[in-house]
Amino acid sequence: MIPSSPVVIAAAALLVLAVLLGIFRRLRAPSADARESKQAHEAAQQRDPPVDIGETYEFGVTELTDHHSGEEVAVGKVEGFVIFTEDVPGGLGKGDVIRAKVLSFNDGRTSADATFVSRA
Known part of the structure; x- marks a missing residue:
């Protein structure tokens, strides 16, 4: 019951x-x-970026994504610092190693925009 x-x-x-x-x-x-x-x-x-504007860095692509600019960008990290790289060539994929030149930082200096220089 x-x-x-x-x-x-x-x-x-x-x-x-x-x-x-x-x-x-x-x-x-x-x-x-x-x-x-x-x-x-x-x-x-809380830290200074480990990259400098105008310098070129080599890093692995962790993903390809659409950036606020509307174009596909390669995303990678230098010492844990995120870099969005534009002007990437077709056929570039996750895991590829590239060289990119840093152009600017975002407002909080927690990531940077860069332009593709070459495949490493």
């Missing part, structure tokens, strides 16, 4: 609500990757 007293029903409803709230909070919490990315971004804001 299932108890049907209002107290038991209310307790069961509260228990279900608590479980659902816990699941909802877990789903909305940032992932470990998102937390790590946020921490790296905050740390980057």
Whole structure:
């Protein structure tokens, strides 16, 4: 026999609500990757960039993506510092090593824009 007293029903409803709230909070919490990315971004804001404007650097392409300019750019890192490289040739892919010349920093100096120089 299932108890049907209002107290038991209310307790069961509260228990279900608590479980659902816990699941909802877990789903909305940032992932470990998102937390790590946020921490790296905050740390980057506290240090000087490891690259200089006008200098050329060699690095591996970690991804190809559409930049705010509307064109495809190669993304890579120098000492953990993100560089967005434009004017990349066709056929360039993830894992390729390139040389790029740094043109500018973003407002927070946490990344840089560069132009493709050559494949390494």
